[in-house]
Amino acid sequence: MLKYILKRLLHMIPILLGITLISFAVIHLAPGKPTDLMLQLNPKVDFEAREKLNRIYGFDKPLYVQYLNWMKKLSRLDFGKSFIDNRPVIEKIRERLPITIFINVLAMTTIFLLSIPIGIKSAVRRGSVFDKTTTVFVFLGFAAPSFWLGLLLMSFFGVRLGILPVSGIASLDFENFSTLGKIADVSKHLILPVAVASIGGLAGVSRYMRQSMLNVISQDYIKTARAKGLPEKTVIYKHALRNALLPIITILGLSIPGLISGSVILETIFSIPGMGRLMVESVFTRDYNVIMAGLVISALLTLIGNLIADIAYVHADPRIRYKR
């Protein structure tokens, strides 16, 4: 197992190199430079001053030299400084990343905890009212764009009912609360964002779970289990579930990139100071260093998520664990 993990970690190196190259290329190919905001939009700045500023930031050098310089710094885990406020990028990300990861972990947990029982139940009672209701829900969940759903939920729970806060992750007077009050306050703020982040995945995964379960239930070994005289509960939860979960593990791993990119929209709607919003702001201001750092870090998170999913898969399926 250890050998397998090491191997997979080694595999990640070329992938990461590719990611840095693509992140770099995409950003530099896009029109506009960070200095444009300071210079071109300001008629008072003369040509020489522009040249000077470009030289300071290194934009006068050929692209590959810029890339190598950036990589040199990156290898020391130095993401450079933000062009906007001159703070180290790593510091800005450190402020924002935990919030995004926290919301995504909560969303993943919600998806996992809800979709699996839903999938099982609709598979076991195929064609029942419960199954049909969830089918409709799944269609809606798949079809509804998250920004629209977010706004709808905000207007209903936040404005009409007035029971949930609609933006940020804490109240303005957060500092004055007791520890318990603080937890309650943050949880209240997180309900809507986590709900919106989970709903798409919830719809998808519960559907996959249903399909996978239906598939497993028709297998011969389920017939064997029943023929042994086992109670139906044991047949479903011991024999069928373990097999049905195998494909779900892969699907959860695959849904990680979706969650991360979903954060961009989610955090913008709910004004959550997370990575997603930092990225959007940085794109608007052409804050190269922040964007590239953000891309590299979210790619890394995706890779790690997939690795965890694969390890879980190997652990869950003896056919892979013990080869003949």
Place this chain on the structure above:
Amino acid sequence: MLLKIKNLKIQFTHDGKVMKAVDGIDFEIKENEVVGLVGESGSGKTVTALSIMKLLPTKDCTTSGEIIFEGKDLAISNEKEIRSVRGSKITMVFQEPFTSLNPVMRAGEQIREAIFAHRKISKKEAEEKSISLLEKVKISDPHRIYDSYPHLLSGGERQRVMIAMAIAMRPKLLIADEPTTALDVTIQSEILELLLGLKKDLNMSVLFITHDFGIINKVADRVLVLNGGKIIERGEKKDILSAPKEDYTKKLLLAVPKITFAPGKKEMPGEKSAITAEKLNKTFIIENGIFKKDENRVCAVRDVNLEIKKGRTLGVVGESGSGKTTLGKLLIGLLKPDSGSIRYSRKTAFASGIQIVFQDPYSSLDPRMRMQDIVLEGLTISGVNKEKKESVLRDVLFKVHLNYKNRMKYPHQFSGGQRQRIAIARALAVNPEILILDEPVSSLDVIIQKEILNLLRELQKEFCLTYVFISHDLRVVEYMADNVAVMQKGEIVELASRDEIYRSPKHPYTKRLLSSVL
């Protein structure tokens, strides 16, 4: 009377259409007897077996009639009562050992569970009992099997584990649903011996479901013949086998392949050779991971030499994993040999001179192509014009006895036998000299099997075709082949004329194969 079934009817509803799977059958099983239930696929034999244990799906399936077991009607028993019978008094062994064990649970755990379902004992006791059960089903290394996951076991071992589970609670009735069909011949006879021995030891009755009269002859006391959901004939085994009354039973009995020791055609001097292979080798390397650290080498074909004369049939016999399919693929060029050479009589041998027909007509035809497109695809690729193709289509469909009117239909609209005819028509369309037939009748019912075999013989006679006939069934090979090659672990251990192989086999493996044939 152990089990009495009265007027059992089972219907499936599919898309509003009602399909009668079992149409009012009655039968009885006495204590300590083996009843053979014979029928072709779709005759309702498996459905009958499942209905006894109430294992049929509750949705879209209606059952009526009485299933009286030890004086109690199981048909009207509730779930809990049924569960106390399932796995303890009535148990079942299924056909496919590869899919009937849970892949994520160790074999031992699955046996233990069969005990726990009916008796509260400690884990330690259950483990000891499971090990002793594994010994009872004659597994040589019970502790290793106990701790193994199913995918690490061979087909025979898996079927023994299934049997161990089935006899755990000393059942009164064991239902064996084609328990040996998926196994190699040598293993088949071992499993049958085992079942008969256990039946004696445990004083149980067995309902033995099969399509094979050879097996019936070996195991059954009484026989029921099922056709179209009805029992059309019943009686003592010797009566049915020696003097069947119904036409269908006669047909079924006649279709069962038998070794007849009929003399083969003598080889004439000066016959031209169609295909010659020298020192063929093929090794498969199974790589684990990209760094190629640990690789498994499987030698599928080792130093194979053979020659087939034009218009003759070489039978290739062997058990699963013996390399016979790999040999077939090498001969047609679907695989490249690691070393060795193959020579064909015609220079342009490849695409059109040599063709292949696969085992499973259900998966070897593209489900989204029409029959005529499947048959003519070889010609379409070589750019033959429309009129020519049309005449070829008429011609080959006539040869394989398929109706030209059905040319626009898709594969799923044909029966298994018809599909295999399509596969043969497809091969013949390009006018080949050699046909590789890789288990062409193994997945077909006996009657259809016979029809296809006769068709192949007809075609060979008429067009002087050369066959490589690959099969695990020595009975079928005897019917087809002029020469026989016996393969074991990638090597041809014996290659001789049919008469020699069947009348005076030399290699011990050939002898063993022949002795396991029923």
